[in-house]
Amino acid sequence: MQRHDSILPRLAIIALTTLAVGAPARAEDPRQGLWPSEVFNQKSQANVAGKFDYYTMVMSWSPTHCVTAQEGRDEDQCARLDGLRYGFVLHGLWPQYEKGYPEACRVGRKPFVPQPVINSMLDIMPSGGLVIHEYKLHGTCSGLDPAEYYQLSRQLFTSVRVPDRFKNPFEMQFTTPREVEVEFIRANPWLRPDMIAVTCGGPGNRLRDVRICMTRNGEGRACGQNENQQKLCRADEVHVPPVRSTRREDYSASPNKLQPKRDRGLPRPRVLESPARF
Numbered sequence: 001m002q003r004h005d006s007i008l009p010r011l012a013i014i015a016l017t018t019l020a021v022g023a024p025a026r027a028e029d030p031r032q033g034l035w036p037s038e039v040f041n042q043k044s045q046a047n048v049a050g051k052f053d054y055y056t057m058v059m060s061w062s063p064t065h066c067v068t069a070q071e072g073r074d075e076d077q078c079a080r081l082d083g084l085r086y087g088f089v090l091h092g093l094w095p096q097y098e099k100g101y102p103e104a105c106r107v108g109r110k111p112f113v114p115q116p117v118i119n120s121m122l123d124i125m126p127s128g129g130l131v132i133h134e135y136k137l138h139g140t141c142s143g144l145d146p147a148e149y150y151q152l153s154r155q156l157f158t159s160v161r162v163p164d165r166f167k168n169p170f171e172m173q174f175t176t177p178r179e180v181e182v183e184f185i186r187a188n189p190w191l192r193p194d195m196i197a198v199t200c201g202g203p204g205n206r207l208r209d210v211r212i213c214m215t216r217n218g219e220g221r222a223c224g225q226n227e228n229q230q231k232l233c234r235a236d237e238v239h240v241p242p243v244r245s246t247r248r249e250d251y252s253a254s255p256n257k258l259q260p261k262r263d264r265g266l267p268r269p270r271v272l273e274s275p276a277r278f
Contacts, residue, residue, distance in 0.1 A: 049105040050143025052095035054221055057156050060209040061166075062086035062126070063241035067206070077126040085243040087169070088162050090124045091209060092134040093153040095141040098224040105141035113146045121150050124157055156218050163187040166240070173240035177233045184210060195220045197227040198238070205235035 063086075066078035077086060095102055104111075118131045125131050131150070139149040163183040165173070177198040185191045191212070199208040211232070213223035 047102040047105055047141070049102075049107050049141055052102060052141060053098050053224065054096055055142075055156070055214045055216065056094045056096050056223070056227065057153075057160070057212045057214060058091040058094060058209050059088045059157070059160070059212070060091040061207045061240065062089045063243055064202070064206040064208055067241055068202075074127065076122070085168065086126055087166055087243050088210070089126060090121075090153060090157045091130070092138055093142070093149070093156060094138045096213075096224055096226055099226070101226060102141040104137055107140050111136045111140050111146075117146050117150055121154070124154065152218070156214055159218060160184075160212060161187045168243050169240070170242050172242055174237055175240060176237055177229065177235065180207065180210065180238070184212075190220050192220065192222070194222040197223060197229050198233050200233035200235050200238045204239040205233070205237065207238045207240045208233075 062077060066074065069078045077089075113132050113135050118128045121131050122128065125134075135146050135149060139146065142149050142152075144152065163186065165183055177200065180198045181193060181196050184196055185193065195213050197211045199211065200206060201208055211223070211227055213221055213227060215221050
């Protein structure tokens with residue numbers, strides 16, 4: 001027993017010496033050389049272009065954005081001189097995981113969006129900056145080049161019929177997230193309640209967007225955990241600003257502010273009562 005006891009301390013000393021000699025003097029920053037998506041996304045190992053579970057198509061309610069649009073920006077969307085007013089516009093087509101999502105995936109080329117592609121989308125995405133941003137952040141993860149990505153985006157956006165209630169309304173509306181979903185399901189019989197979600201926020205719980213989940217082939221499918229309705233909009237009632245709304249308009253103040261100077265000749269907005277609850 002005495003012989004073995006004398007050997008053990010020496011073995012321990014040898015092992016500690018070996019570890020000390022082999023240990024690096026300073027660990028390198030593991031984030032060096034990584035794309036932002038790989039640094040901030042905890043699932044960076046799955047953050048690969050073309051590897052995702054489904055698409056979420058985000059249809060933004062343009063008047064909500066225009067209420068707070070900044071001076072000198074978004075003129076083509078919010079302060080047009082040709083009388084055109086946007087209702088639902090395409091915000092983006094987002095590749096999603098069942099839980100979580102990829103962003104700014106690394107591709108073998110610079111994520112550059114050609115000007116002809118940008119121009120081709122301005123009727124449904126009325127901001128060139130948005131077109132560029134959405135491809136860099138989300139389109140790169142689709143595995144498609146810009147032309148292919150936006151061709152698919154247009155196809156899916158135009159496949160959804162906007163309910164009559166939300167086509168160019170000049171009235172302020174007050175409704176519920178559930179009613180918005182019901183209106184879309186009525187207009188698109190292929191939709192199911194688990195395929196759609198509504199987002200709201202800001203003063204008065206304004207309607208922000210409608211999100212519809214789709215397969216890679218553009219067919220409706222159940223949403224994942226990202227579109228949890230309780231997280232996107234908990235409000236019992238949402239405010240839907242009218243399409244004639246432009247930046248800095250405040251319908252809660254003087255009624256005279258409801259009619260922007262550039263909309264002379266159009267009917268004055270009124271409050272549209274919500275239909276019976278579903």
